Amino acid sequence: MSVQQSVVAVVGPTASGKSSLAVRIAQRLGAAEVVNVDSMQLYRGMDIGTAKPDAAERAVVPHHLFDVLDVTDTASVAEFQQQARAVVADCHARGVTPVLVGGSALYVRAVIDRLDFPGTDPDVRQRWADELARRGSQALHDELARRDPAAAAQILPSNNRRIVRALEVGELTGQPFVATMPPLESIYGDLAMLGLDVPRDVLEQRLSDRVDQMWADGFVQEVRSLLPAGIEASRTASRALGYQQILAFLRGEISEDEAREQTVTGTRKFARRQDRLFRKDPRIHWLPHDADDLLERAVSVVLSQ
Known part of the structure; x- marks a missing residue:
């Protein structure tokens, strides 16, 4: 593995355990740092609903591209591409391996592949x-x-x-x-892509449990606290799963129970779509999410590239 060209990407559907594995890989590699490739974790204040790593988790190894946008900003994959590639280049210049982690196939590919974005009118x-x-x-x-x-x-x-x-x-x-999507061909010479494989029934239960925990952790209050910051006027932040539903509840359009149920249903659909898109990429090494030796398997894949 050549550090100057190495990139690790940990992908898979939401609630599969990507963030935890990415941190553990970075710790094991030593000179490695985590880079966010989740569009909604870019936003400040959107913590509970995006399952963003907290300050203690981020203190374990350096994390990049979290909390870089206000909720009124519009997330742009083209702008993100420039920011993320700059972080990767900086990591390489310092002899550090960037460990990308996220559930958006488009955002992952925007960083690692020859993806050019059409102009706009x-x-x-x-x-x-x-x-x-x-x-x-x-x-x-x-x-x-x-x-x-x-x-x-x-x-x-x-x-x-x-x-x-x-x-x-x-x-x-x-x-x-x-x-406009290019072939599955990375711009980096040393790429290891890892996916976490979670059975459908297990994942759906984990998603339901996660939403329950978000509510218990104060998800509704988090969304309410973002109203003065202008989240309702945002073209992207306001559409995030959970946030959209809670905003509808706060406007009196649906009940809180309906907001919670719609969040569970929407998240399950989103996770299935995430999984389908990633399964199309033959570069991904799929690992069982609950393997006792998951970290060892993951590191073995990384070091073999």
Whole structure:
């Protein structure tokens, strides 16, 4: 393993244990640091609902790209790509191995692969945003499905921003949105990708338990405390799973029990989608999440690259 070119990525669905394994790998490697590749953990104050590592956990090894955005900022994968690659380059310059950890296949690939983002046209984007406001998210998702079925299959009907972006890219380039994705080929010469394999029934129970624990830890109060910071006006932070549902509860649109149940259901759907996307990447070495020798297996994969 050449430290100057080495990158480790720990991926998998939410609640699979990625963050803990990433820290343990970094500790075992010694000269290694954790780099966040989760879009919602970029936000300050969104701690409970994103299962963000707390201060004590982050003190074990250096962590990067947590708490770098205000909730009113719009998360941009193109901007994130520049920030994350700068962190990776700095790690390499210091002889440190970056350990990426996150559940977004797009954000992971934005860092490690030859992914170039199409340009934007404010007029075209605004026109589709106006269509969204006029017709609603489901109707616009149906429009995307007619124009670009592959993109629609990968974008949730509730993800307004990505629906608008996919329609914008399609109009500007004349190509399907997913056609802009490059081959699975890393820009780094020494890449180890690890995935945590959790049986479906086990994962769904873990997700339900996690949501219960978030509520017990004060998730509703966390969202309420972000109202003065402007989370409701955010185009990205306000759409995060759990936050969206609790905001609806605080507005009186649904009950708290409904918010909790919708959070569980939405998170399960999201986790299944995460898993499907990662399973398409043959570079990932899948490890059983509950293996007694999980760390040893993970480090063995890393050192063999």
